[in-house]
Amino acid sequence: xxxxVPALLLFARQQTRGEADAQDLVQEALVECWGGRPDxxxxxxxxxxxxxxxxxxxxxxxxxxxxxxxxxxxxGVEDGWFDGxxxxxxxxxxxxxxxxxxxxxxxxxxxxxxxxxLTFAEIAQALGIPANTAASRYxxxxxxxxxxxxxxxxxxxxxx
Amino acid sequence: MSHNEPELDRLEAALRAVRPAPPPAAFVARLxxxxxxxxxxxxxxxxxxxxxxxxxxxxxxxxxxxxxxPATAVVVAGVMAWRWHPAHLPAETGTLRAxxxxxxxxxxxxxxxxxxxxNGEPVRYRCREWMDTVxxxxxxxxxxxxxxxxxxxxxxxxxxxx
Numbered sequence: 001x002x003x004x005v006p007a008l009l010l011f012a013r014q015q016t017r018g019e020a021d022a023q024d025l026v027q028e029a030l031v032e033c034w035g036g037r038p039d040x041x042x043x044x045x046x047x048x049x050x051x052x053x054x055x056x057x058x059x060x061x062x063x064x065x066x067x068x069x070x071x072x073x074x075x076g077v078e079d080g081w082f083d084g085x086x087x088x089x090x091x092x093x094x095x096x097x098x099x100x101x102x103x104x105x106x107x108x109x110x111x112x113x114x115x116x117x118l119t120f121a122e123i124a125q126a127l128g129i130p131a132n133t134a135a136s137r138y139x140x141x142x143x144x145x146x147x148x149x150x151x152x153x154x155x156x157x158x159x160x
Numbered sequence: 161m162s163h164n165e166p167e168l169d170r171l172e173a174a175l176r177a178v179r180p181a182p183p184p185a186a187f188v189a190r191l192x193x194x195x196x197x198x199x200x201x202x203x204x205x206x207x208x209x210x211x212x213x214x215x216x217x218x219x220x221x222x223x224x225x226x227x228x229x230p231a232t233a234v235v236v237a238g239v240m241a242w243r244w245h246p247a248h249l250p251a252e253t254g255t256l257r258a259x260x261x262x263x264x265x266x267x268x269x270x271x272x273x274x275x276x277x278x279n280g281e282p283v284r285y286r287c288r289e290w291m292d293t294v295x296x297x298x299x300x301x302x303x304x305x306x307x308x309x310x311x312x313x314x315x316x317x318x319x320x321x322x
Contacts, residue, residue, distance in 0.1 A: 005191065006180035023187045031194050083179040095178060114175045146171050 004045050007116045010081050011049055014099075014107060015056035025052055025059065046122040049112060053127065098148040106141030113138050256305065260297040265290055268310070288313040 005026065012022035012029075029051035033043035081099075082092040099107055108127060112118045113134075120138070124131040183191075268289040276282050290311040297304045 005183050005188070009183050009187075010180040023190070027191055027194055030191065080181055083181045092178070114172070115180050142168055142172060146168060
């Protein structure tokens with residue numbers, strides 16, 4: 001399950017406003033999904049993503065004001081979404097901004113597919129949508145991301 | 161919009177090449193602490209037919225105890241079952257084994273009386289005198305035991321009830 005943690009954390013970061021909240025979210029989702037399995041077998045990744053999403057929605061409702069206040073206080077000190085050295089720092093920041101501009105439902109599918117490694121069937125299970133919808137959201141998200149990057153003249157930068 | 165466009169394919173490949181940021185070390189440590197402990201190995205299921213083996217390092221006295229305790233329990237249970245079976249109970253000559261019991265309640269008399277309460281309010285009491293009779297018979301021995309117990313039933317009745 002450890003290999004999934006970076007993608008889980010990336011997904012949680014997109015669902016929350018603060019790094020601390022994202023980490024808490026991943027931990028609670030893992031504990032919840034793992035808790036009911038006495039054999040300690042790792043839970044299905046799609047189930048953990050679904051739990052993160054559901055808990056993030058709950059948090060969004062109950063802690064909206066507090067999180068917004070903390071996010072404002074921590075602005076600028078959050079960890080980046082992507083890995084890389086000094087050379088990739090600008091590219092990662094640009095990619096993070098571009099992904100942030102995507103519609104939320106497309107961003108979820110793009111993240112689960114690209115970095116979570118889930119199939120469209122698993123994404124459908126995690127998000128509670130038909131697999132065809134997941135596939136179309138992925139294509140739309142990819143196209144939207146290309147337009148954002150092209151508008152910013154950063155498409156070539158990403159392709160390296 | 162076509163997903164097969166080369167530019168989209170290249171973008172997709174470029175996105176896949178970007179790795180999510182690794183989780184902070186403190187977070188990983190926290191996750192390890194929160195992770196459930198591996199389930200302990202399940203103990204071997206007790207066999208319904210225990211296999212007895214000598215020479216496995218267990219004292220012969222222990223084996224003897226293992227054999228004797230259940231055997232003794234079985235013998236004791238058998239003896240008790242035999243002992244308490246009705247056919248094996250000793251004949252009890254002095255006791256009555258009732259096979260017929262009758263209870264009769266005979267109304268002997270009824271009368272009314274009036275008594276005042278402490279506040280002066282008169283209360284009417286309806287009194288009934290009963291004779292309860294209990295008859296126990298043991299037809300096998302031809303015995304019959306009867307007991308008669310008088311009983312008085314008092315029912316207060318207010319005048320307003322009339």
